[in-house]
Amino acid sequence: MNVVPHNQSFRSEELLADVIARLIGDCRHVAVGNASPIPATAALLARERGNGRPYVSLLQSRKHNFFTDGARELFDCAGQGRIDVFFLSGGQIDGQGNVNLVSTGSYEYPKVRFPGSFGSAYLYYVVPKVILFRVEHSRRTLVSKVDFISAPGANAANVYRPGGPIALVTNRSLFSFAAGRFSLASVHPGHTVAEVIENTGFDFDRPATVPETPAPTPETLKLMREVVAPQLAEVYPQFAAQVFGVGTAAVAG
Amino acid sequence: MFQLAKSLDDALATVADGCLLVVPREVSGVPMAATRALIRRGVKRLHLVALPTSSLQADLLIGAGCIETLETSAVSLGEFGPAPRFIAAVIAGAIKMKDATCPALHAALQAAEKGVPFMPLRGLIGSDLLKYRDDWKVIDSPFGNSDPIVLLPAIKPDVALIHAPMADRFGNVWIGRQRELATMAHAAAKTIATVEKIHDGNLLDDPVLAAGTLPGFYIESIAVTERGAWPLPLPDFYPADAGHLAEYAALAATAEGFTDYLERYVYERRAA
Numbered sequence: 116m117n118v119v120p121h122n123q124s125f126r127s128e129e130l131l132a133d134v135i136a137r138l139i140g141d142c143r144h145v146a147v148g149n150a151s152p153i154p155a156t157a158a159l160l161a162r163e164r165g166n167g168r169p170y171v172s173l174l175q176s177r178k179h180n181f182f183t184d185g186a187r188e189l190f191d192c193a194g195q196g197r198i199d200v201f202f203l204s205g206g207q208i209d210g211q212g213n214v215n216l217v218s219t220g221s222y223e224y225p226k227v228r229f230p231g232s233f234g235s236a237y238l239y240y241v242v243p244k245v246i247l248f249r250v251e252h253s254r255r256t257l258v259s260k261v262d263f264i265s266a267p268g269a270n271a272a273n274v275y276r277p278g279g280p281i282a283l284v285t286n287r288s289l290f291s292f293a294a295g296r297f298s299l300a301s302v303h304p305g306h307t308v309a310e311v312i313e314n315t316g317f318d319f320d321r322p323a324t325v326p327e328t329p330a331p332t333p334e335t336l337k338l339m340r341e342v343v344a345p346q347l348a349e350v351y352p353q354f355a356a357q358v359f360g361v362g363t364a365a366v367a368g
Numbered sequence: 369m370f371q372l373a374k375s376l377d378d379a380l381a382t383v384a385d386g387c388l389l390v391v392p393r394e395v396s397g398v399p400m401a402a403t404r405a406l407i408r409r410g411v412k413r414l415h416l417v418a419l420p421t422s423s424l425q426a427d428l429l430i431g432a433g434c435i436e437t438l439e440t441s442a443v444s445l446g447e448f449g450p451a452p453r454f455i456a457a458v459i460a461g462a463i464k465m466k467d468a469t470c471p472a473l474h475a476a477l478q479a480a481e482k483g484v485p486f487m488p489l490r491g492l493i494g495s496d497l498l499k500y501r502d503d504w505k506v507i508d509s510p511f512g513n514s515d516p517i518v519l520l521p522a523i524k525p526d527v528a529l530i531h532a533p534m535a536d537r538f539g540n541v542w543i544g545r546q547r548e549l550a551t552m553a554h555a556a557a558k559t560i561a562t563v564e565k566i567h568d569g570n571l572l573d574d575p576v577l578a579a580g581t582l583p584g585f586y587i588e589s590i591a592v593t594e595r596g597a598w599p600l601p602l603p604d605f606y607p608a609d610a611g612h613l614a615e616y617a618a619l620a621a622t623a624e625g626f627t628d629y630l631e632r633y634v635y636e637r638r639a640a
Contacts, residue, residue, distance in 0.1 A: 149421070149442070149444070149446070150444065150446060150447075175394070175395050175446075177395075177603045177604060182545070183545045183547070184547050185474075185545075185546065185547030185548035185549075185550070185551060186393065186396070186419075186420065186470070186474065186548045187471065187474035187475075187478070187547075187548060187551065188547075190470060190471035190474060194471075194490055216442070217467060217496070217497075218458070222496070222500055223461075224461070225458060225459055226459075228454075228455045228458045228459055230421075230442040230443055230444035230450065230451070231421070231440065231441050231442030231443060231444075231467055231468075232441055232442065232467060232468070232469050232495070232497060233420075233421065233441050233442045233469070233470055234420075234441065234469055234470040234471060235469065236469035236472075236491050236492050236495040236497050237469050237470070237471045237472070237489065237490065237491035237492065238491070239491070240490060240491040240492075241490055241491060263496050264494065264495055264496040265469075265495060265496070265497065266491075266495055267494035267495060269494075270493060270494045271494075273514045273515065273516065274493050274494065274516060275490055275515060275517070351447065352447070352610065353447040353610075354447065
């Protein structure tokens with residue numbers, strides 16, 4: 116992932132951040148949770164392009180986080196509909212948009228244990244646009260049915276749920292999500308539809324011709340590398356160093 | 369008149385075996401020196417509530433055998449990878465896990481803060497978390513028309529343990545914008561704070577500082593512990609010790625390596 120293939124001028128992370136920035140679109144407030152360096156890159160990129168719009172809240176950041184009423188303020192904000200876009204990943208994600216951040220095997224006797232559900236069992240319901248991202252696109256991560264539902268893709272009609280998934284971004288492709296199903300929206304440069312089918316554990320819809328994901332423009336890459344990357348280093352020093360070569364000295368003090 | 373604790377161990381005396389202890393997330397100031405002191409003392413059977421997540425602190429306490437029940441939304445070392453002792457303990461069934469979601473823990477502590485028995489929360493319905501939490505109930509909202517909603521019982525900790533930039537000699541503790549530390553203190557029967565330094569004068573006399581101050585009214589004991597969050601960060605004051613965290617992640621990957629870590633950095637009273 117850290118090597119730029121000889122036939123392209125951008126890294127995989129840069130392409131994914133560009134895709135996610137387009138999905139964010141025009142909105143007022145994007146929040147980014149834990150362990151989400153690519154969505155954080157995308158949110159900061161969207162803010163740079165929008166001259167300060169949207170507001171960006173990086174949960175673990177000091178600088179890119181305006182909350183003053185403690186960690187609960189983010190969730191209270193979301194509950195009121197004051198967060199427009201959020202991101203979730205999962206150890207497993209299934210074709211119904213269910214996300215598993217807890218474990219595989221049975222809950223009592225897990226085979227693999229993941230960190231835990233974080234805010235997913237709430238934010239997935241109340242944030243209108245939730246973008247799923249999972250860099251590793253394989254039958255291990257994209258499964259027909261998750262072993263544990265941290266947060267469901269959909270609910271019964273009477274359950275209060277203004278939010279939910281709109282898309283899934285992986286290292287191979289972009290899926291859109293509507294009416295309880297994923298649909299293949301584009302395949303990233305260097306990847307194929309056959310490869311996506313081969314590596315996806317759930318059924319999905321696809322058009323007769325699947326477009327290629329557009330590469331980031333030189334302007335976008337310049338913005339990401341020169342303006343966004345130094346901001347990112349405060350929260351994700353290792354990622355910023357590995358992907359953008361930004362020194363960690365920026366975070367000290 | 370409030371008295372500062374004579375030592376860190378004295379300050380921690382009320383953290384009894386088997387107590388319900390609440391601790392904050394990594395970016396709010398984690399009392400790591402106090403955590404090492406508790407491990408050295410051999411505290412047992414803690415019911416740890418990590419608000420709403422934890423990293424090194426929970427992993428260390430679990431690996432050292434101090435935890436009976438863990439109630440949190442996630443444990444991870446962030447950019448340094450999975451929390452190895454947490455994962456090993458869950459897979460081995462060595463701790464009782466009460467998996468939660470972040471706002472559920474905030475809400476349950478807010479219920480305790482208000483002295484009410486429960487708090488309602490959106491979300492959760494259809495999540496398997498609910499299936500394994502028989503203490504969480506779903507009701508039909510009495511103000512709605514077929515509107516199911518989850519009720520969470522109040523979490524009333526015996527002790528809240530925090531680390532903050534400074535305190536004064538009146539027992540007031542300055543927490544700045546880390547307001548979840550106030551929620552924890554309001555909800556808990558007792559609050560213990562370690563602090564970087566003592567502020568001369570009364571924090572409540574300065575209106576700018578007073579807004580970020582937790583009144584001594586809530587505080588049981590305070591110990592001055594310089595670099596008390598090390599190797600975790602104290603945001604605005606010092607960053608995480610990345611080299612040390614990488615070393616921890618490597619050592620804690622095995623039970624033997626973890627024991628080695630404890631010997632070198634916990635029992636030896638080495639470093640900050």
